[in-house]
Amino acid sequence: MTVTAVRKDPHRLTLTVEAEFDASVERIWQLWADPRKLERWWGPPTYPATFTKHDLAPGGRIEYHMTGAAGDQPHGYWDVLDVEPPRRILLRGGIANADGTPNKETPISTIRVSIEEVAQGRTRMSIENVFPSTEAMEQVLAMGTEEGQSQAVSQIDAILAEEIIQR
Amino acid sequence: MVVSMQIAPADFDPLFAALADHTRRDIVRRAISAEEGVLELANHYPMSFAAVQKHVAVLERAGLITKQRIGRRRVVRTNLEALLVARRLLDQYEELWRARIDRMNELIAESDGAIDTVETKGSKR
Numbered sequence: 353m354t355v356t357a358v359r360k361d362p363h364r365l366t367l368t369v370e371a372e373f374d375a376s377v378e379r380i381w382q383l384w385a386d387p388r389k390l391e392r393w394w395g396p397p398t399y400p401a402t403f404t405k406h407d408l409a410p411g412g413r414i415e416y417h418m419t420g421a422a423g424d425q426p427h428g429y430w431d432v433l434d435v436e437p438p439r440r441i442l443l444r445g446g447i448a449n450a451d452g453t454p455n456k457e458t459p460i461s462t463i464r465v466s467i468e469e470v471a472q473g474r475t476r477m478s479i480e481n482v483f484p485s486t487e488a489m490e491q492v493l494a495m496g497t498e499e500g501q502s503q504a505v506s507q508i509d510a511i512l513a514e515e516i517i518q519r
Numbered sequence: 520m521v522v523s524m525q526i527a528p529a530d531f532d533p534l535f536a537a538l539a540d541h542t543r544r545d546i547v548r549r550a551i552s553a554e555e556g557v558l559e560l561a562n563h564y565p566m567s568f569a570a571v572q573k574h575v576a577v578l579e580r581a582g583l584i585t586k587q588r589i590g591r592r593r594v595v596r597t598n599l600e601a602l603l604v605a606r607r608l609l610d611q612y613e614e615l616w617r618a619r620i621d622r623m624n625e626l627i628a629e630s631d632g633a634i635d636t637v638e639t640k641g642s643k644r
C-alpha cells in the first residue's frame with residue numbers, strides 16, 4: 353500500500369524508493385517543507401532529528417542533528433540545489449561538524465524528491481538517492497541507526513504484514 | 520538542472536571509483552562468467568590493449584575482479600562479494616526509507632484525525 357517500488361543499482365550506488373499516500377500533493381509537500389513535520393519522520397524514535405536551519409529555497413541550507421539516548425548528536429546538512437513547490441526538491445549534502453558546517457572529509461550524496469498526484473487525493477512520492485561511495489552509505493547508515501536499524505526492521509515487518517493482509 | 524557530484528576526497532572509496540566508469544562496469548559484467556582473459560576482453564572495446572589493461576588494473580585494486588589461472592590461461596573473474604557489499608548497503612538504505620515512509624504515513628493519519636476533531640467541534644456548535 354505505501355511503498356510501491358524500490359529500485360537498486362549496486363553499480364551506480366543508486367536507490368530509488370516510490371511510495372503512494374492517501375493524501376494530497378500539498379500535504380506530502382508539507383512533510384518536507386515544514387521542519388516541525390520533517391523532524392517527526394526523518395530520524396527513528398530512538399534518534400529524533402532536530403532541524404536548526406531550514407531554508408528550502410534554491411541556494412538555501414538545511415541543518416539538522418539527531419540525538420541518541422546517550423546524548424550523542426550526529427550532525428548533518430543539505431544544500432538545496434533546486435526546489436519547485438510543491439513537486440520537486442534536489443538536495444546535496446552529508447555529515448556536518450558540531451557547528452553545522454559541512455564536514456569536508458566526508459563524501460556527499462544527493463537526494464531527489466518528486467511528488468505527483470496519481471488520482472484525486474492520492475499522491476506518489478519518489479526519492480532517488482545517489483551515493484558517491486559505499487563508504488558514504490556506511491556513514492549515513494551509522495548516523496543514528498544503532499538501535500534505529502533493528503527498529504526499522506520491525507517497522508518493515510509491520511509493513512510487510514500489512515501488505516499480506518491487504519492481499 | 521545539471522548536478523555535478525563533488526570530487527571525492529583522497530580516501531575516496533576505490534570500489535565506487537572503479538565502478539564510476541562505463542567501460543569498467545562493462546568489464547565487471549563480462550567477467551562474471553570468467554571466460555575471457557585481458558586480451559579477449561580488450562577486443563570488445565574501441566581502445567588500445569594498454570588502456571583496457573589499465574581498466575582491469577583499477578578493478579583489480581578495488582577488489583572487484585581477480586585474475587584466475589585456468590589451465591594455461593589467466594581469465595578475469597568478477598568478485599561477486601565486492602558487489603554484494605554495495606548491494607547490502609543499498610538494502611539497509613531501503614530499510615531506512617521504508618521506516619521513514621511508515622512514519623510519514625503515521626503523521627498523515629494523525630493530521631487526518633486532527634482535522635476530523637476540528638470539524639466535529641465545529642459542527643456541534
